[in-house]
Amino acid sequence: MRLRPFAHIDVFAGRPGTGNPLAVVLDAEGLSAEQMQSIAAWTNVVETTFLLPPSTAEASYRVRIFTPRHEIPFAGHPSLGSAQAWLESGGKINEDDELIQECGAGLLPIHVEDREGVRRLFFRTPAVQSLRTATDSEPGLAAAVSGVELGALPPALVEAGRRWWLVELASEASLRALQPDLDAIAQWSRLSDSMGMCVFARCHDQPYQLAVRAFAPAFGISEDPASGAANATIAAWLRHAGALHAVGEEYSVSQGREIGRDARIDLRVRPNGAIWVGGETQTVVRGTIAW
């Protein structure tokens, strides 16, 4: 049986166990899609990725991404973890400090930032496709935010790759204490054809500038530990609303504490409006897989 290099990586994590895990099988050539799906079901990690030689010269590698149930064209945290595994296996970045990932959604640049001995990887998020604030009688809103202390910005529905309701809360304390009404959020998400509700609060005297919690109960995710796409929509909303100065064009997010994690997500909002989401990764397990 052939042994292939394997890594189990924690993404958006300053230390092991705090972020969103990912299993990576390197040198996946020769595995069928059925075998990849079986491996992803067996590892029981939220996503398992398989690295393959690229099919075009400009790409660094090709990746296929599987949840335990099916293959998906793209997702943020699996892209960052796959890039980390590829770099650790000897992959080299180009003169723009980038590597190019080929995946089901096309070619995607991953930016590698080294600052003060800390390496962070970033992926560029899709541009905003639509954005609107809630109407006075927005169906489903009242029940979903009942009893919640709202912050300065009005609730907004923002689509950038995925569509989320974004609700600013008055303080970090009210965000941490929030007991979400998942039934009401699921209903609101169905009424608006959105992923769910993402709440955020500006933070003071913390190593992060924003705290975030993301609820997608209509998709079976009561609370997500670390959400790349959702955080990108928040950054776009802050920029659109003229509130980005409150957190800065480069800011950090704390997410996941309420469900036993402690993820740190970093945002980079470029002058042209492009939003990059990333963070640190921790390689927890290095080894081989026999299948």
Added chain:
Amino acid sequence: MTGLRFLQLDVFADRPGTGNGLAVIIDGRRFDTATMQAIANWTNLSETTFVLPPTLPQASYRVRIFTPKSELPFAGHPSVGTAHAVLESGWAQAVDGRLLQECVAGLLPIKVHGELAGRTISVRAPRARQLDWPADSAPLLEQAFVGCRLADVPPALVSNGPAWWCVQLADEASVRAMTPRLPQLAALTRATEAVGVAVFARGDSDDPMLVVRAFCPADGIPEDPVTGSANAAIAAHLLRSGALAGLGRRYWVSQGREVGRDGRIDIEIDSDDEVWIGGRTQTVISGTLAWS
């Protein structure tokens, strides 16, 4: 920090992906209980074990067993897999084909047959006892098995640590085709303080000899792929009800095909009427763990 030995195994599996996953870390001395629990939560496998030096001189090794949520005193597939890991890594050696595992539940003997890829390992299950049916069991059982063809043997509630409802169905097809009524099964196990419901039937052609499925919906596990304790409970139930005639004191079980696995469990009932559960283990992932 240097990495620790990390193995991710497939237990009760003749080939990778067919059994029940298990992570084993060798060794766990540098971790406190909270860290072990955090690692077990992170692997997201049904169990993660930590091998430790034994505290008793007669023990081969000590093991602590964690689910993503809590520590267990004993469990079958983690014991079989951990024994495989200590042998594979050279951490302990079998003496006369035996290991003695120290765990929270006490000292448990383990038998090792064969070597390397052909090696099978079996562990003696804690002695089972049959419990009286709690009040209201009958209507709850009836609700849970609407539309199922039951065998002509009454269900039994058997405890070997966890308590299992053991329910014999008419034939292999009835087991394979069963669509579990999960809310009703959950209601039954909650009301009777059972961990789950195990259904079984004789195999059509004695290959396998017994087919088993195990449902634990109240624990958040609709169907467990391969279950040591449920199989030990069924063996004790068969022994007690005199149904072993025709099956014998050694038989093998198929479990997990309905959830995309294909586990094989070897059962032995020894001359002291102790139940041993065993099988083969595949080393799927082998490497190091860095956790600080």
